[in-house]
Amino acid sequence: MTIEQTFTAITITLTIINAALIYFNLRHSRKKDFQDKLFQLKLDAYKEMNDACYSSIKRLDIESTPFVQIYDIKDKGEWTKYCENNMGEQFQKGFELLDLAYKYTFILPPSVVNKLHEFSNYCISFVTMTYHFDTGLIIDNQERLWDLYTDLTNEFRKDLNIEIIDGSLRQRISSKI
Numbered sequence: 001m002t003i004e005q006t007f008t009a010i011t012i013t014l015t016i017i018n019a020a021l022i023y024f025n026l027r028h029s030r031k032k033d034f035q036d037k038l039f040q041l042k043l044d045a046y047k048e049m050n051d052a053c054y055s056s057i058k059r060l061d062i063e064s065t066p067f068v069q070i071y072d073i074k075d076k077g078e079w080t081k082y083c084e085n086n087m088g089e090q091f092q093k094g095f096e097l098l099d100l101a102y103k104y105t106f107i108l109p110p111s112v113v114n115k116l117h118e119f120s121n122y123c124i125s126f127v128t129m130t131y132h133f134d135t136g137l138i139i140d141n142q143e144r145l146w147d148l149y150t151d152l153t154n155e156f157r158k159d160l161n162i163e164i165i166d167g168s169l170r171q172r173i174s175s176k177i
Contacts, residue, residue, distance in 0.1 A: 038107065039160070041107055042107060042108065042159065042160060043160065045103075045104040045107065045108065046156045046159075046160065048100065049100055049101075049104070049116060049152075049156070050153060050156065052096065052097055052100055053097065053116075053119060053149055053152060053153075054149070055093075056093055056094070056097060056123050057145060057146065057149055059090060059093060060090065060123060060126055060127070060142065060145060061142065079131075080131060083130060083131050087127050087130065087131075090123075090127040091124060091127055093123070094120055094121075094123040094124035094126075094127060095120075095124065097116070097119065097120030097123060098117070098120045098121075098124075100116070100120075101113055101116040101117050101120055108159070109159055111155055111159075112152075112155045112156065112159055115148070115151055115152045115155045116152060118148060119145075119148045119149060119152050122144070122145055122148055123145065126141050126142070126145055129141055
């Protein structure tokens with residue numbers, strides 16, 4: 001083999017290796033970009049869902065309007081009339097949570113969608129249960145609603161692997177100090 005042929009073989013080999021590296025790098029980069037985009041979509045979805053769920057918790061609080069009026073009303077008939085006039089907006093918020101669950105169904109895991117669906121259905125049933133004019137029932141259901149909310153936020157955290165991300169962030173910060 002001549003020197004020219006040796007250099008040509010080495011050049012061709014290096015070109016093939018370079019092309020393979022570029023291909024694998026491009027493939028990995030596109031996959032990483034897609035994963036980053038999906039993570040950002042999930043993060044935005046969870047922010048929106050968390051805000052909507054917390055807003056619902058605040059609206060369905062026994063100390064907020066229209067529920068706080070149960071302490072002033074002494075008659076079940078008067079309470080039923082009050083509920084019919086004032087609870088429509090509460091129902092609407094519950095149905096908006098259902099719409100939110102369906103909006104993000106395609107990017108979220110089934111466990112999160114099921115928890116959000118359960119939470120939104122419980123918000124709707126919570127409003128329905130308030131028609132019974134029973135403060136004890138309302139307070140017990142409010143505690144159950146809070147438990148569903150914390151379960152839902154834990155599902156958010158589990159899906160995003162927040163503990164892992166937080167641990168690596170802490171490690172990165174502490175290594176710079």
